[in-house]
Amino acid sequence: AQTVTQSQPEMSVQEAETVTLSCTYDTSESDYYLFWYKQPPSRQMILVIRQEAYKQQNATENRFSVNFQKAAKSFSLKISDSQLGDAAMYFCAYRGNTGNQFYFGTGTSLTVIP
Amino acid sequence: ETGVTQSPTHLIKTRGQQVTLRCSSQSGHNTVSWYQQALGQGPQFIFQYYREEENGRGNFPPRFSGLQFPNYSSELNVNALELDDSALYLCASSFQGRMVYEQYFGPGTRLTVT
Secondary structure (H helix, E strand, O other): OOEEEOOOOEEEEEOOOOEEEOOEEEOOOOOEEEEEEEEOOOOOOEEEEEEEOOOOOOOEEOOEEEEEEOOOOEEEEEEOOOOHHHOEEEEEEEEEOOOOOEEEOOOEEEEEEO | OOOOEEEOOEEEEOOOOOEEEEEEOOOOOOEEEEEEEOOOOOOEEEEEEEOOEEEEEOOOOOOEEEEEOOOOOEEEEEOOOOHHHOEEEEEEEEOEOEOOOOOEEOOOEEEEEO
16 A cells, blocks of 8 residues: 655744755556645645646646656655745645555644744 | 534543544535544544545554545544544545646544543
């Protein structure tokens, strides 16, 4: 079974600074999708960014970007110019090209310090 | 566009009882997935429904069952509740048929089993 590991239970960042959240995964598939989700204290999970494994170019969404290293099975999230509203739990998730199950990591709690 | 909604928000049940949780999918979506999120953990896939049929199942016992209705809304039923069933239950809707494997989450139902 695929596993997703987030080794940083908690992270903090000063407002306006940059922070990187780590994620590694284990799979034998060559095609798959990777995601970062944000879960604020209100609980509703929100998609932050998506990366297709067949794409070499790292995905970017405004202040959010990823560093996708396929050979290393690493998928980190970089948040630039951190804002107070970025404070939340961040989950890394994997979905294979076949099947329909998403596998989530245990999450990283991000605190933004004013 | 209507988002994913879930009811009820909170629920307290006694061990051995049965519970039904409900989910309305986002407008235009035909697939619903259910997840269990224990405290401090990432979501764990329970099962997915597509065209009113179960379309994949995670490592959960048969006392977890579901339904999908013609309007794509869904129910999660849990029989013979155990203390370990206490968790946040999330549903997520998506559209099967596109090459975009994104899902949108509801706010969740917090189930407490005493």
